[in-house]
Amino acid sequence: MTTPEASGYPPAPTSVLRLYRDLHAHPELSGREHRTRATVREALTGTGAHLRDCGGTGLEAVLRNGSGPVAGFRADLDALPLHEHTGLPYASTVPGVMHACGHDLHTACLTGAMQWLDEHRDAWSGTLVGIFQPAEETGAGALAMLDDGLFETTGTPDVVLGQHVTSAPLGRLLVRPGWFLSSQSSWRVTVSGVGGHASRPHLASDPLLTAVAMVARLQSVVSREVDPFRMAVLTVATFHAGTKENVIPAEAVFTVSARAYEPEVAERLRTAMLRILHGEAAAGGVDLRVEEISHLPAVYNDPAENERVAGALAGVFGAGAVAPPPDPLPASDDFSRYAERLGVPSVIWNFGVHDPALHASGEAVPRNHDARFAPHPTGAVAVGLAGALAVLRERLQ
Ligand SMILES: [Zn+2]
Ligand SMILES: [Zn+2]
Known part of the structure; x- marks a missing residue:
């Protein structure tokens, strides 16, 4: 099993791993992410982030650190109506509901990144808006947050960023300028x-x-x-x-x-x-x-912003680990609403979360929305956290 320690990027702190496993064990369906939001709120309480409930069960977390750009970073909160069959020790405790799309990872990684940035204020400058978005799977959450005053206190952001897990090998980053999702x-x-x-x-x-x-x-x-x-x-x-x-x-x-x-x-x-x-x-x-x-709408990765993202990720994971997917993906995501509504550039990228040995075995690897979808227990958080931090530190200067 490949460990983050052997791959060059730092392991995730125990607190972020614990947060991930807690979220994974307690999934909530779209628009009902009450416990999830409360958990993120608790994790960010004590940081300098200003927290505001937004868009129903969403949370806007604004972390200011002097002058500089304003960047939004989206993490979706919701799970799927699926009964988990992974056998993981931290598998879902809610019958018929499962984090099968990795939104628990997105949420834990953004929370961990905000905690780190709060503690390392000399490493960046500007304003980070953590967008803890409900209801991605129903396509309603982004609009709900935009309609509920997201970015009202910070002004229109310079860029909106986001990451999503995929069933590629751990440490593989899929970044592509232009059309990314349909x-x-x-x-x-x-x-x-x-x-x-x-x-x-x-x-x-x-x-x-x-x-x-x-x-x-x-x-x-x-x-x-x-x-x-x-x-x-x-x-x-x-x-x-x-x-x-x-x-x-x-x-x-x-x-x-x-x-x-x-x-x-x-x-x-x-x-x-x-x-x-x-x-x-x-x-x-x-x-x-x-x-x-x-x-x-389709997701379009702004080419200039995409280049900055790809460069930041290559700095952590190595140039060979960052590559465009062969084609744009035929999936869709309401991440596109941010660029559509705000008229600002946006970039979303995918990161692989499965043990490379699994892929090398030639066996079919369970993909997102599969009841057996099981990201690497420690490496997935490490990659998501290291990637988010690399991009945010590059963009917030
Ligand atoms: Zn999904
Ligand atoms: Zn998803």
Whole structure:
């Protein structure tokens, strides 16, 4: 097992490891992070950070240290509705809830970084805004904090930063300028007709046939309407209609999920989808209702800020450890809301948290959102803390 001591970056203090394991054992779902927030609050009490509840169950922690830039650093607080199967001694004590996306690591590392910066004030200068954000997994937390006066006491930040765990080997940092995570939009489509007996279809108005035609034709959007060099995904993953083989249903309901990097591609997916849905509804003589379920913009890493982040990380982990992922990632994160709302540059990077030996074994390594997702028990915190501190010390000068 590779230890942080053998890898050049310092081990995490026991207090941060203890905090991580405590958060891991007590996960809370999106928007219900009461204990988590109280735990962070307690850990930062006694530092010079000004603490303010923000955005429901979030916490804004402002640490001032003389003149200099203002940097926001986001750590998400929430866990997932998943029953943990890691066998870890500090596994979740809450049935059906688990920190399977590593937000406990993000939170422990930012808390630890703020404690260190509070104690080492000659190592930096400026203002750090710790953004302990609720409800990342539901896409609601960033907006909730922005709507609740985040950055009001500090003024607009110069940059917003964040890090996220990934299932790469421990000590591997994935940093990429430009598009990093995709946008994500989803809709619920309800097609309403007139139900009836299966033996007399001419007396009914069948919504099922039209809904099926819609789903089939939606597949032509990416293949026929989007530049093949542009990333675009359009998926229908749920479809519900009917209760019995001899009853024509009055309604068919399905959901559409779309992802893209460039906003113009995302808009193309949306308009093409709506055109097809309305066209097919007219052709079938049925009614149509389209409701947006979710929408998140893509995450764009500002190239200049990204270079500073990559340089700071390379200084700690070595240039060979810091590399862009081969492609932007098709996941999404409401971290994009900060840059969108504030009009400031932002950068988020990923750090690997699994023992390299696991990856070398050739076996499938459990990824984020898997009930077996188990970051390295000490190394993951060490990497997250060392990375956060390196970037903050570089940016806050
Ligand atoms: Zn997640
Ligand atoms: Zn996550």
